[in-house]
Amino acid sequence: MSTPATSIPAFSPKSWDSGRLKRPVCAAAQEILFDRHLRPSAEPVAAELQLISQVDRAHLVMLVEQGIAAPEAAQRLLEGIERLRRAHFGPLIDAPAPRGRYLAYESYLIDSLGPDVGGILHSGRSRNDLNAAVIRLRLREPYDRLLAECDLLGRRLLSDGRRYASVTMPAYTHHQPAVPITYGHYLVGVAAALARDMADLWHAGEEIEQNPLGAGAVGGTSLPIDPRRTTRLLGFAEPLANSVHAVASRDVVLRLTSAAAVLGVLLCRVAHDVQHWSSVESGLLHLADDVVGSSSMMPQKRNPFLLEHVQGRATVALGAFTAAVSAMCTSRFTNAIAVGTEAVAHIWSTLEAATDAVVLLRLVLEGAEPDAARMRQSAVEGQTVATHLAERLVSAGMPFRSAHHRVGAIAAEALETGRPLEDVARQRLPQYGPAVWSGLDPDSVAATANYGGGPGPGALDVALPDVSARLTDLRRRAARRRRRWAGAAAELDAAVHDILTTHQRTA
Template structure:
């Protein structure tokens, strides 16, 4: 393989292996491959409609990308650290398959606006998955609440017995929290669903691209208006992580209650054995590991929020 970097024209010596490992992102951004290809196919179609790419080039790109998708799905594709990231790996694989038409795909864009587009496409789909999971969880809680509408339990303030409530009523409190979580995700999605493609490195391109066409092909609701902001904006990622942090706070609250209620000092519930673990030296113990891990994982999500804010400051 020719290991010459696409950006290495002014350099007199190759990058060291240590720098490759330190700066390469392929180990984690290869998960964006599907969305990178989606963006590339839309970009290619737009370039063809704008008269920048020929119909023959577009057909070759579509065929080559179909073969690459098949390789990714079958696990036969080889990801190269020498090519740094998922974008260059896919572009090189495409060029190996179809020749110079693969290189012309990059006309009118940069990896800067390309990665920004990929992340938004990926996050948009993840938000939809999370929203569906929230609705499933709400449905399960509502079913549980209906079954226990008259199951009386103590309500607590300051962890002291306060007033009687029904277990169903208690579960419906979390349905309300999750409803707000769903709404926050929906609101966040509006700002995620804006297309930065066309900003190129930071100042746009002189090619006669048609950003609205690409946005429509990719089902974006709008385009990013300013090229500098388009490639640098990660507010949407911070906003998503903030909404995700609130979801985890709510799940952590519920998990803490499950842990307390399962304790012999409360004895309100018994979590099924298949969702618990035991102790190697205390056989009488039945540990609610799943809710305990939910509480622990909430710290990781909240930590990522703080890290993103500090990264962008």
């Protein structure tokens, strides 16, 4: 007799306990890596037509206000558009669209409302400027989310930078210990680079704020439209002044993919550092159980596999940039499918992958705990105080190159004899006294490096507020822009409502 399906035991958290790891991968990482692709995405036809219809609503409001469209016809047309929006464009989901979704949508309105009503929709407009506007509207959410996730990563870096400002570790050059810094100093350095990359992303996205409506096919229109009105109703910052530029350029795609590629380089480099520092051989960082994975065969493993996903997704932008450039550079400077469709197709995966990489790196860093004793010991074993010893000799009057040579010989002897660098320095430099050869510990040396943006507390007191101020400025600008977008949507709803209620009163 078979066991009823209802008797199957429920999933227990212990089912994923590997023995080595006590927690599963955190929910935010699971969403990115596993769950997202198992869930149905938004219906693409409805998503596209939702944005098109938003432009149509603003365009019709403007046509009525400019006296180009009769109020009664615009009212009926808006009613038809609102019905489609409420139905999530159900009648058009499977409709044939041999010339594109917009024309199928316009044809539906003409067929259902008549040519005297549906036929006014495209007055003073082309698919060229419409498509240019829709791309900008579609970019808003993923672009804004990328910036928001970068801001969260930046704040995490600064918070941990303060927390670990006194945890001494080696800085590395050529994969070798170089000089003593602190883990906090490293994190603030990453935050500074991130703030710069965010500023570049902000600049790259400025074209999103420019309204191309009114450019028509490429030469504008003789109808007395008002692009400033559609600019306001759709939340743009300004209309574009040249019709050729408005429909020919999708340079925003090139700039955003380029800026995302540069950001990706930073993310990859930090992931490489964390990957090495969290290895058993290094042991400088311990990563939380919920950001590592076990092996299906090897029970001792703690694999920081999220970092490999960071590296993989951070480089998507580079391929997208190459593809977009390749598509655009063969087209003349006018409206072109290669520019407006083929090149643009790569921006969506770019923004999603870049955002994923930022989120995953933040999750890893949130669960990273430095091993302060091991970090300090690495700084000692790596003779990271040697440069400071040379600088003490410079302060005592010795030319730097001579000091460099003397300390190099002391470092070699210390390694050969297995003695501490300070002991050999005391023996080889007795004439200089304790001011030169005593207190050569990495903690003290790092604390004295207050010049040139070093890890000393004085320098950190300058770096932290500077990076924080830059992140705060970008955060406030993004918040103001979101408020403008939301305010425009509310104003457009109100304008449409006014036209519809006027029709209802006069019908």
